[in-house]
Amino acid sequence: GESVGLHLPTLSVQEGDNSIINCAYSNSASDYFIWYKQESGKGPQFIIDIRSNMDKRQGQRVTVLLNKTVKHLSLQIAATQPGDSAVYFCAENGGLGNQFYFGTGTSLTVIP
């Protein structure tokens, strides 16, 4: 039969602009979240993580914001570069165990 793939949300930004990628997670018990970047043909690459006792965490050019009230996570990338073009996934831990549940991903394209 025909397989139905996911239609990834897409985001196109100009080089040098800031990017904001959003994620709605599903499990209110999740207490640990990770953003991953996946380039074509490669495995997910860790970007930044945040635990549920925090609302915001900053890394190098990236910031993650967590809103537990509405179960929303965002990734902000400052001064986006062509090398940032990839699919970005949020992952939640479901509040128990050590398996992660991945979101559908957002495809980011940086226009030089």
Next chain:
Amino acid sequence: EPEVTQTPSHQVTQMGQEVILRCVPISNHLYFYWYRQILGQKVEFLVSFYNNEISEKSEIFDDQFSVERPDGSNFTLKIRSTKLEDSAMYFCASSEEGYNEKLFFGSGTQLSVL
């Protein structure tokens, strides 16, 4: 920088054949995982492994699947009798600790079952 390595990068097999996917986790990591990603779909958890035994597994990880740590460095996923729907990218991952620790992923093995 230490990384998770996976071999082969591509594997083509006939339906019903056995395949073994190989992984070398990061050396000081204690927890090992297999995930898979069917083309165009989400990354899905298969199994986690700690202290030489499975700690968690998903519904996908049925009796056709098995994992093993045959020596101090390798971590393998065996699919006993492959089906067409097993075609996917299989990712190995490892973490230093188990709960609430970031996973480091390998580059994946693209399995194609014909």
